[in-house]
Amino acid sequence: MTLPTTDTIVSYSDGDLSNTATVLHSEQTSDGRWAIILDETSCHPVDIGWPDQAADRAALRRANGDVVEVSDAILSATDGSALFIGSDIPQRPGTDGWAFVVVHLTDTAIPDGESVTVEVDGELRRALSTGHTACHLASLALNRAMADRWSKEVREDGLGQPDFDAAAIERSTIREDGSTDVFRLNKSLRRKGFSTDGLADDLPAIVDAIEATLAGWLATAAPVHVDRDGPGLTDRRYWVCELPEASVRIACGGTHVTSLAELGTLDVSLDLSDDAGTPTLTMTTDAR
Template sequence: MTTSDSMTPATSMKPIIVITPTVTQFCHQAWQINAKALYVENDDSKTYLITDMTPFHPVSHIWPDHPADRGFVNVGDVQYPVEDCLVGAIEQSTGKLHIAADIPVKRDAEGWAFVVVHQLPASASMIKVNDEVMLSVDKEYQASLSRGHSAGHIAFLALNKVLAESYWRKDADRKDPLGSYDFNSYAQVTSFVTPELCTDKYRLGKTLKKRGLNVADMLTNLDGIEADINQMIKGWLADSTPVAMRLEGEALTDSRYWEWQLDSDTLVSIPCGGTHIENTSELKSLSVKLTQLDDQHIEMLTHVIR
């Protein structure tokens, strides 16, 4: 979506304020912070608010697997719900905001600042640039997504490993962090995180068969593969092990990595922009369900059992 001509930036009658990239705090286990309003734009249905920093995780416009956080923005005694949280990019020479799919540049393009855009009700147009606001994330909702997202990573590592042991007839070029043939990378079509759940859809097409996956055998024994995955995950989660996010910077466009200390000798590192758990003890246990959708697609549901 773009900011329409009908939307009015609160700064339109003032000199252009250079907007800097949002300092993100959603990987820091921070759920409430005070911040400064840098940009406010509104129309009859909504208000867009950009602050200098935020604990809110926005939904990605490139790979929208992890939903936006929920929560509130307080200005003095007035509280506004955050209706959505989006990725935006501001062209610094003009101050024009572009949102989500209408962002015309790649990340870190010169002259552009990537920002977290908080979508508030139209009544929030009362917020002014330079106002101090308090941003409060729904901690429990974010935690439920974090568990679902980390569960999805653990499940696809187990899926890759089970398939690598019995269902590949060739040496695949791509390997995952555990050294298994990376079925997840080759075949994943979509991945969606919801509270306590990760839903992954995979395509078993001709290309995957040519790469060496025995698709027919895999589909025939889907129940057995599912059982092996669940058994493997049960072993992995028998001991509590740490999970951390490694950040290469605080900007939205800086790389972030999910890192899991599987055992004393194995550190798993996966590029990921979502929010996550800090220890596998938060998951209690997982239940993976594999379902054949049609001749070329399977679905993996990874439930967090608490």
């Protein structure tokens, strides 16, 4: 079969752990593995452009009963003439004339046109979903704790607070049952009105404020769901949490729990360091 001309249909944002699918295209990669594209998948891929959440652990079960392990799942793209995997993609997701697809990398070839069943490891999915929801919740609590450090108006988050997270984030890593977020407190951020004066001394009080906010939210067992503009891989998706103050929406392509009750308690730590003269703040969040 030829390369697909439309985005992969994805269902991991709905919490799906399995689906039946048809192999649309397979080709061997330079490292000897096979890149397999399905018409639809419940396997969450890593997005090399913003690799905060790792790929699901998954397998493809063939009609004859054979199980083919997926060594990685990567957001990729094709213009109809060639397949570009991960960091080789030359266009932004959603570019007209391009199909954005999930490539399932395997050590075994599966013929085009064959029907398979995608099977995702539920335990790892649960742990990563916990970590991703905890990450969003902690970012909102951090924004609130940092609100009095702004002297100028800046973009607000879903609760009407200055969005420190969006303004300063350098990278985010979703871990099993937690996350690590790194923020750069550079000159650009300070020109926007953020003050770092006395920040090191204030970190214990900021942590206390964050954890108090989180404890209050967790006690509500607020529901969480993912809204989406459509079923395609590049259709916009949003994390939605019904917090007491407001229903909060954050653009997000990851997976999540369905209730804050699933998080237990959240512990947060903050560490201030120096990166070649630029202050860097690291927030570690863990669900217990």
